[in-house]
């Protein structure tokens with residue numbers, strides 16, 4: 001098909017009928033569509049161009065009579081015309097004049113009259129062949145429809161709600177000029193026409209979506225072309241309406257743009273106000289399916305960000321906050337799944353606890369039995385490990401978080417256990433699993449333990465030892481927000497008060513003179529900063545100071561790990577021999593001390609033993625002579641300081657040997673008390689303190705200078721290790737000095753990597769440094785523990801600033817070290833808690849004792865109920881008198897009879913003798929109020945085992961019944977709410 005043929009195929013039928021479109025045989029004429037629509041007549045050009053005149057003349061000659069033409073036109077189908085119409089956009093749009101409107105209004109078809117005139121072959125053939133008319137555009141048709149639909153709507157509205165038939169799409173064909181009457185019947189003068197329609201569709205002036213904007217633009221272009229036609233035939237009134245419509249559309253557009261600008265401005269100012277705000281909102285908006293932002297959460301400023309995120313997730317899960325969208329995802333991350341299935345997991349944990357009476361969580365470590373016990377008898381490898389569980393916070397409970405940490409304390413055992421209930425989903429995401437893991441520690445404190453309990457068990461023994469010249473360190477370790485600072489603050493306050501009380505007592509009793517000094521620094525990464533000096537933020541250098549015998553003091557400043565040398569003086573007399581007296585070699589403790597003696601070599605040990613053998617009786621002093629050597633003197637000096645009661649210089653012996661005891665620096669410098677290797681904080685202010693108030697004031701000043709920052713987990717998270725050191729110099733009436741040091745370290749929160757993902761680079765680096773120093777600490781403590789078995793174990797104390805500060809604690813056997821691991825009980829932090837306890841276990845070498853108890857599948861509520869019934873739990877107290885169905889009664893509310901019944905039946909009659917001994921006045925309340933010692937005397941005939949068992953079983957029963965009551969309450973609640981009952 002050649003170009004002409006192609007064009008021919010587009011010629012409308014009506015034109016072919018008239019031989020207007022034929023270019024084949026028969027002298028057919030090719031219709032120039034462009035000319036037809038651009039012809040001056042069609043455009044209504046009155047004056048006409050020269051070409052128009054020419055055309056007009058030709059028309060007069062060649063065109064058929066007008067009537068015949070109109071008859072032909074009428075035969076044509078309107079749709080055919082539509083089908084073959086040229087693309088409207090191609091027609092140059094020219095707004096007709098008022099005159100043109102009025103002139104054309106007489107005959108609706110007059111405008112297309114010139115189309116016929118284009119049939120003149122000569123004129124047209126000279127022209128370049130135009131492109132074929134484009135096929136009808138479907139999208140355009142839709143737009144047309146839409147527009148006419150709009151018009152219909154507006155017309156309907158204008159016409160009192162009824163659609164006028166002439167306003168239908170067919171009636172206002174875009175290509176067939178409508179008679180004036182029909183156009184005028186459209187009431188376009190109403191200002192509502194365009195804007196109101198649009199507003200009613202959009203509801204407001206908010207920006208339409210991009211797609212719609214595009215569509216509207218298109219519509220408006222179509223509308224304009226159509227309007228041109230309407231206008232051309234509609235006369236002045238229609239023209240004015242069109243102008244009005246344009247204006248309204250233009251206004252709308254302006255309004256929308258103004259609104260956008262305003263919004264953008266508001267956003268900008270919001271961002272400028274709080275630099276963290278956008279981050280927060282970004283984080284919150286990352287919650288899948290959540291609409292919540294930080295600003296939506298009440299008190300969001302104070303609430304940790306993780307809390308806000310979980311809160312938002314909970315809102316989503318619980319369909320709260322009016323959100324219609326319920327989170328229906330099945331594949332959930334661990335934390336979300338834990339909360340989603342909270343009731344089931346809670347029931348499983350509670351059931352587990354009920355089986356073990358030791359998990360009574362309201363009485364541990366309050367008995368006198370525990371005091372002193374944990375520190376002295378329960379240390380693990382020379383380190384006492386304590387665990388403190390903080391209570392569940394209200395906001396955690398609100399988000400359906402629950403307690404997954406159980407504390408089992410037993411006065412009779414040598415250690416306590418902490419169980420973390422890891423609640424997870426089976427990979428099939430249907431079954432729920434309960435995986436309890438057990439950790440061993442010196443003593444564990446549950447959420448009911450008070451600060452006094454902690455201090456009495458951990459702080460007080462330490463203060464007492466330091467007063468008598470020991471070195472003690474308490475170190476807080478745990479996850480961010482688990483209560484390290486809270487516990488340490490309590491210990492500081494109580495330790496200060498206890499210290500000055502004890503000092504006062506000692507001064508009064510013995511007339512000794514005490515000097516108390518305080519230093520406070522923070523360790524952030526590789527920097528140590530003073531917290532008490534006049535100049536805030538002054539750098540501090542951690543320096544090892546060696547104090548040897550018979551030699552001046554040498555300092556070894558260490559700039560970095562492994563830097564600096566150490567010169568150790570040897571204790572010697574004029575003959576170059578070291579002198580030391582051992583009062584009783586067999587009293588020497590094993591472990592490190594013996595290792596040091598071994599360092600001297602076998603020869604020295606033999607000498608010592610010989611001396612001991614020759615020296616006679618136990619308790620008498622034995623002079624040890626040895627050749628001066630660094631290692632020997634160092635070790636001896638250290639020993640003399642650490643074991644003042646065992647190693648001593650005997651003046652009389654020295655006189656007999658002609659040795660000046662004053663030259664023996666062991667006696668003079670270190671004396672009985674002073675350490676040989678001390679760690680000094682160069683540049684740190686050391687303030688002398690004379691009262692509790694003064695000390696607390698200094699501490700609070702130092703704390704206020706400490707670096708804290710809001711993290712995901714804690715609103716005021718400590719971002720550095722705070723090291724507070726209280727030094728006691730005790731001068732006896734004979735001038736002898738003893739030095740005791742109490743170091744309290746509040747470590748920065750240990751964070752897991754995924755917690756710090758949201759942090760900026762600096763914060764991530766800081767977190768890495770914190771974790772590095774904690775790792776170094778772990779290695780040092782571990783090495784210290786290992787020394788007992790492997791004496792040559794190297795302690796890598798130089799690997800971090802924190803461990804360098806703690807050097808004395810690692811290297812001296814008499815040094816006391818207590819670690820308090822703080823644990824958050826909430827299920828969301830299960831992994832953190834497990835990590836903390838695992839780390840502490842690794843530190844003290846009990847990781848082998850970490851016991852993963854068999855995983856259990858979590859029972860559904862009804863299964864649990866059946867099981868409880870089968871076990872007959874809660875039967876001891878009998879049923880409620882109040883007629884509450886199966887409701888049982890808590891032991892504390894038992895009557896005398898109920899108590900007696902329980903005592904007779906419980907544990908296969910173990911307490912039958914107690915049942916016989918109780919009197920009328922004994923009820924559940926009176927027996928529950930008694931402590932183990934009281935029970936022992938009142939009801940158990942001094943049988944402490946029976947009393948302990950009775951005490952524990954009563955509480956175990958109490959927990960079981962509480963559980964049943966809770967379940968009943970929940971079931972009632974669930975029934976009321978129409979929820980799944982369990």
Ligand SMILES: Nc1ncnc2c1ncn2[C@@H]1O[C@H](COP(=O)(O)OP(=O)(O)OP(=O)(O)O)[C@@H](O)[C@H]1O
Nearest residue numbers: 390391480481482483484485486714717718748749
């Ligand atoms: N045993 C507790 N009883 C009551 N409230 C507690 C307990 N432990 C901690 N808290 C509270 O928990 C919040 C966080 O505690 P804290 O600041 O001591 O945590 P942290 O472990 O020091 O955190 P970070 O490492 O980030 O500094 C505080 O509001 C504190 O009052």
